Amino acid sequence: MNPILPRPARVETERRLRIAVILLISFFWLPPAAWGEEKITVEIEGVEGALLENVQAYLSLEEPPSPLTESTLRRFYRQAPEEIHQALQALGYYQPRIDSELTRAEERWVARFKIDPGPPVRVARIDLTVTGEGRGDSAFDELLAEIPLREGETFHHGEYERTKEMLQNLAAERGYFDARFMTHRAAVDLVKNEAAVEIGFDTGSRYRLGEVRFKQEEPAFDPRFLARFVPFEPGEPYHADQILALNSLLVNSAYFARVDLRPLREEAADHTVPIEVTAIARKQYALSIGLGYGTDTGPRAILGWDNHRVNEWGHRFSSELELSVLRQSLTADYQIPLRRPATDKVDLQAGIQREETETAESRLAKIGVSRSVLRGSRWIETLFLNYQSETFEVGGEVGHSRLILPGVTWTRTLADGSLNPRRGSRVSFTVRGTDEVLFSDIRLLQSEVRAKIIRPVRSSGRILLRGEFGWTSVSNFNDLPVSLRFFAGGDRSVRGYGYNTLGPENESGEVIGGRYLATGSVEYDYRIAEQWGVALFYDIGNAANDWDLNPQDSVGVGGRWYSPVGPIRVDLAYALDRPGFALRVHINMGPDL
Structure with missing residues (x-):
């Protein structure tokens, strides 16, 4: 049972509680000046540049605690000469002369230090x-x-x-x-x-790289397949770059959700260090849905389905359905990795496509096989052999072709970033051809060169240079399918003109495509904010049946949104060679290289 206090005692207790509450509220809510916090200004003379910055970094008075009391302030002032001495000594000035003064001015203190750093050591x-x-x-x-x-x-x-x-x-x-x-x-x-x-x-002795031990949470891949990723042989001199290269190859392979590498120095024997790799495979199946818009294609939807590991040897299967106003396609690809799975592979491909532009209509079915290998340290060489059957209509003429088409492509990509590189380049060369002896309808030899270069301009700008060149020798041009003819114009060609609307014309003025192609572009991008930029550009080029290309050119301005999935570009282009044409808007997205 709680005792009952007499009334006078209860009144006195309540009064003391109220006083305690008021004191607590005052402590937490009154401004610091109300409890007597001191303020200070520090003035330093005689040094500048790196010396001044280092003195300020060493001085406790520059960043005093809060609340700052007078006793703490005076203690910091007394130790300031020694702090200044240490700051100057760190930069080679061992014999400074320091005069100091502490005064009170109105509601703040002023600490003045006049420094002669003396001769440097x-x-x-x-x-x-x-x-x-x-x-x-x-x-x-x-x-x-x-x-x-x-x-x-x-x-x-x-x-x-x-x-x-x-x-x-x-x-x-x-x-x-x-x-x-x-x-x-x-x-x-x-x-x-x-x-x-x-x-x-x-230095002592140099250690060597030992065996690489792979650990998997589930046995997704054969250890012999994983060993193909290792870019070094056991016994090679240790170098951290080799460890980073192995990590990069595994991460970029798209087989794994997470990769952890650890040199086991504690298990080193005879100056040989084993490497432990913990690799967690990504989910086997993936379904993807994408929506987009491009001026060339209009609204589009993409549905993809992937099997990231058909078997323990890293075989993969992918398929994609694309639907847009201009193009509808269904493709499938079965990929078999080779000795260097990061770069070397065989692809078995099949697909069907229907495309209808302002100038032509095409229905294409294709099957093929390709083999890609790394040549040197930068170039990817892809040998391919395709069979394609195409029905097409262009310039009022209907045609059909069946071709067995072998060829080779060399590609090199260099970039300091995957989505928005400040510096980089991509170059590709393709040569393809066929003949009646290969059971094709025509005799054909064709080559293409595509290049894009990006270079930084000061801290916020970039110059983007783009070029595309094509050449064709064909037994009968009228039998050449639309998919192998050259056209110009569009988002990634000569802006200001519609998609594939530039090229040779028939007697009715309809664009029918050409044997040759030459286009180029110069663009300056300037980033005005972290995710936003503006652009100025000049495009020129055309397709033709002889080397008198009659190039068409355009100029324009654009806006850039550097989104997490890649840049989205909105360009406003004006066709210089067709006065009276309205300004044309171009919208597209995707990586710069």
């Missing part, structure tokens, strides 16, 4: 030696030529520490895991204002 001698197996490694010779410390320059403690860090980083990168400093000191002579630097670095 110069580096008189650098004695840097590398011993161990690294002594014969050219990478260390190159590093020694690039160290930031230089004789005759001001001694900078940060550069001294950075030199040691560069040695340690290079050793770790190249597998000198037992590397250590035998000596590392900087002797400063304050009489001569000189510093003598001595660094002795023993």
Whole structure:
């Protein structure tokens, strides 16, 4: 049972509770000035640039705690000369003269520091030696030529520490895991204002790459297939770039949802380090639905179905249905990876397509096989053999062709980013041909060159250069199917003109396509915000049946939205060679390369 207080006692208790509540509220809600917080301004004279920035970084008074009391302020002021001395010494000024003053002005304190940094300490001698197996490694010779410390320059403690860090980083990168400093000191002579630097670095023995052990949460792939991704042989000298290359090959293969690599240094034997790879396979099946719009195609929908691993040897199957006003197609691809699965593969392909443009109509069925391999370190070579049957109508003429078409394509893509590169290029060369002896309806030899180059302009701009060239030799041009004729005009050709509306015309003025093609474009993009940009462009080109191309050109402006799935472009183009034409809007999306 709780005791009942007499009334006077209860009144006194309630009064004390109210006072406590008021004090608590005052503590949390009254402004800091109400509890006596001090304010301070710091003024520094005599130094500028890096010296001033370092002094400010060292001074406790520059970032005092809150609330700042007078006692804390005075303590920080007393220790300020020593902090300034340390800040200047770090940059090579060992004998500064510091005058300080602390005054009160109205409602704030003012701390003034007048600094004479004195003469700098110069580096008189650098004695840097590398011993161990690294002594014969050219990478260390190159590093020694690039160290930031230089004789005759001001001694900078940060550069001294950075030199040691560069040695340690290079050793770790190249597998000198037992590397250590035998000596590392900087002797400063304050009489001569000189510093003598001595660094002795023993790399020890260089480790070698060992076996690669793959761990899978589920046995999705045969270990022998995974071993094909490894870009090095066991026993090669260790280099971190080889580990990064293996990681990149696995991640970019699209087989895995997650990849983790770990050198097992604790299990190293005879200076050989095994590598452990934990690879988690992505889901086997994927259904994708995409909606889009392009001026060339109009609204479009894409339905895709993929089997990312038909079997444990990495075979894949993909299919895609595309529906748009201009084009309807259904394609299927069965992919078989080869010795280097990241780049080498065989594709078995089949598809049907119907396309109807302003100038032609085509119904195409195709089956084929291709083999892609990496040549050198950059070029992908694709040998292909296709059979295609096409019914077409162009310029009022109806035709049908059956072709067995072998060919080869060489492609090289370089970029510093996959979606919105600041610097990059893509070049492709294609040669294809056939003859009646191959049971084709025509004799044909055709080549195409496509190139696009992107270069940065200062911090926010880019120049994009694009070119496309084509050449055809054919026994009878009228029998050449629409899919192999050259046309110009459209979102990715000469803007300002409709899709495939440029080219040779028949007697009725209808565009029928040509043997030759030459188009080019110069574009300047400027990013005005993180996800937005504007563009200016000039396009020129045409298709023709002789080398008198009669090029058509256009100019325009555009807007860019750098979306998470790639840039979306909206361009307003004007056809210079057709006065009176209305401005044409072009909308398209996709990667720049």
